Amino acid sequence: LLDRVLTPTSYIVLGLLRLEPGTPYDLKTRVAATLGNFWSVQHAQLYTETARLAEEGLLDEHREIEGRRRKTYSITDAGSQVLEDWLETPTSELTELRDLSMLKVFFGADLEMLAPAQLEAHRAKVAEYEAIHEQLQGADIPKGMMITLEVGIQHERDAVRFWSSQLGGAG
Amino acid sequence: LLDRVLTPTSYIVLGLLRLEPGTPYDLKTRVAATLGNFWSVQHAQLYTETARLAEEGLLDEHREIEGRRRKTYSITDAGSQVLEDWLETPTSELTELRDLSMLKVFFGADLEMLAPAQLEAHRAKVAEYEAIHEQLQGADIPKGMMITLEVGIQHERDAVRFWSSQLGGAG
DNA sequence: CGAATCATGTAATGGGTTACATGATTCA
DNA sequence: TGAATCATGTAACCCATTACATGATTCG
Numbered sequence: 243l244l245d246r247v248l249t250p251t252s253y254i255v256l257g258l259l260r261l262e263p264g265t266p267y268d269l270k271t272r273v274a275a276t277l278g279n280f281w282s283v284q285h286a287q288l289y290t291e292t293a294r295l296a297e298e299g300l301l302d303e304h305r306e307i308e309g310r311r312r313k314t315y316s317i318t319d320a321g322s323q324v325l326e327d328w329l330e331t332p333t334s335e336l337t338e339l340r341d342l343s344m345l346k347v348f349f350g351a352d353l354e355m356l357a358p359a360q361l362e363a364h365r366a367k368v369a370e371y372e373a374i375h376e377q378l379q380g381a382d383i384p385k386g387m388m389i390t391l392e393v394g395i396q397h398e399r400d401a402v403r404f405w406s407s408q409l410g411g412a413g
Numbered sequence: 414l415l416d417r418v419l420t421p422t423s424y425i426v427l428g429l430l431r432l433e434p435g436t437p438y439d440l441k442t443r444v445a446a447t448l449g450n451f452w453s454v455q456h457a458q459l460y461t462e463t464a465r466l467a468e469e470g471l472l473d474e475h476r477e478i479e480g481r482r483r484k485t486y487s488i489t490d491a492g493s494q495v496l497e498d499w500l501e502t503p504t505s506e507l508t509e510l511r512d513l514s515m516l517k518v519f520f521g522a523d524l525e526m527l528a529p530a531q532l533e534a535h536r537a538k539v540a541e542y543e544a545i546h547e548q549l550q551g552a553d554i555p556k557g558m559m560i561t562l563e564v565g566i567q568h569e570r571d572a573v574r575f576w577s578s579q580l581g582g583a584g
Numbered sequence: 585c586g587a588a589t590c591a592t593g594t595a596a597t598g599g600g601t602t603a604c605a606t607g608a609t610t611c612a
Numbered sequence: 613t614g615a616a617t618c619a620t621g622t623a624a625c626c627c628a629t630t631a632c633a634t635g636a637t638t639c640g
Contacts, residue, residue, distance in 0.1 A: 246528065247598070250516060257520040267620055277519050280510040289621065291599090312620075329522040332530040334525045335541040336538060337512040339451040341596060342504050344564060345421060347447050347557045349428040351500040367507060393515060393575065400571070420627070438592055453628060460593065462627090483592075 244298055248324070251283055254341065255291050256317060256325040268290050272412045276387065279371070280394050300324055320366065353408040363400040374399035415469055419495070422454055426462050426490060427471065427496040434487035437463050447558065450542070451565050471495055524579040532580065535572040574579045 254381035258264075258272050266288040273283050292315050294304040302315045302323055317325070343356050378388065429435075429443050437459040442456050463486050466489040471492030475485045488496070514527050542565055549559065 249542070250513065253520070254517065277516070279511070281516060282509055287600060317490055328518055328527070329520060332527045333513050334530045334534040337510060338453060339493060339508060339565065339568065341508040342421065342506050344561050345424065345448070346500055348561045349424070349500060350555055350557050354558070356503045359505045363505040363507050386521050389524070391518045394510065397510065405441050410487050411497050458628060
């Protein structure tokens with residue numbers, strides 16, 4: 243059936259569409275509002291990936307007759323199955339950090355020089371996450387989404403602590 | 414001069430070659446031994462990227478006459494300058510986590526099911542890092558490399574703690 | 585001395601990023 | 613009513629991954 247290995251982007255599309263059908267543009271909005279914080283997707287991908295998945299029978303495509311002729315996608319049974327299988331399979335894969343600042347540190351960049359910009363950015367992220375978190379308290383949000391958010395907050399706080407300790411430190 | 418924006422891979426190549434000239438294969442070995450832990454690079458990239466950088470005048474290329482006709486690269490003054498400029502420029506960019514397990518969690522995967530494989534992988538990584546760390550104690554290793562290693566250890570320990578708490582937890 | 589593994593490199597493919605483009609809507 | 617911004621989509625390019633391929637070396 244499938245003549246390719248699905249990418250994380252594929253599963254993001256499937257996962258979001260299983261929650262609710264929508265257009266690629268809808269997906270863009272949802273990504274930005276939710277998991278985009280820890281796994282962003284370029285909006286152009288959402289057009290190509292939905293098209294691919296539809297071709298593979300994992301999505302249904304329904305095109306507007308009038309006006310913009312927008313395409314609305316919904317997940318098929320086959321798509322749901324593929325998503326389920328993926329969700330039920332644990333992975334041993336570890337994520338690389340791929341932090342640009344750390345790459346510079348590795349090659350000898352000055353920590354104290356890097357710190358202010360990083361600190362500001364990480365602090366802003368913490369604030370943003372905490373606002374979302376508070377807003378979501380009591381809301382009927384799936385547990386998994388809450389957990390990823392909390393992991394994200396934790397990670398950002400750690401980063402703030404790290405970069406703080408580099409500011410004007412004794413070296 | 415340059416008609417493209419250099420990628421992180423470019424700077425990795427420049428950074429490693431500034432430490433010491435070498436062939437793409439040498440680079441592969443060095444990456445695997447050092448920064449590959451938090452920023453891996455496919456070996457094929459090291460061939461294409463060195464070629465590109467040489468074309469752009471940031472590397473010198475010296476080809477063996479005999480035998481394998483291996484190409485040895487070294488950084489040029491222009492290359493050093495580009496690297497220096499990059500190292501001296503702070504960045505506000507934040508890294509996304511892009512953790513496959515977290516993506517599954519986000520979409521509702523069962524934490525307890527995911528935990529064992531993740532736990533084992535993260536524990537192995539901690540052990541590996543700590544071995545390297547110990548081995549490097551007292552060695553004349555640049556400070557930045559030590560710091561990235563320690564940040565990596567910290568991160569992995571946090572992951573172990575997180576996944577441990579999901580094992581057979583009350584939910 | 586044959587097989588397995590390491591060393592070394594090139595070619596092909598495709599996903600992801602960037603650039604481009606145009607139709608709607610807000611708002612001064 | 614014009615400019616700016618948002619909504620929506622397509623096209624092109626390029627880096628990164630994967631696959632392929634072959635020469636050396638180890639070692640049973």
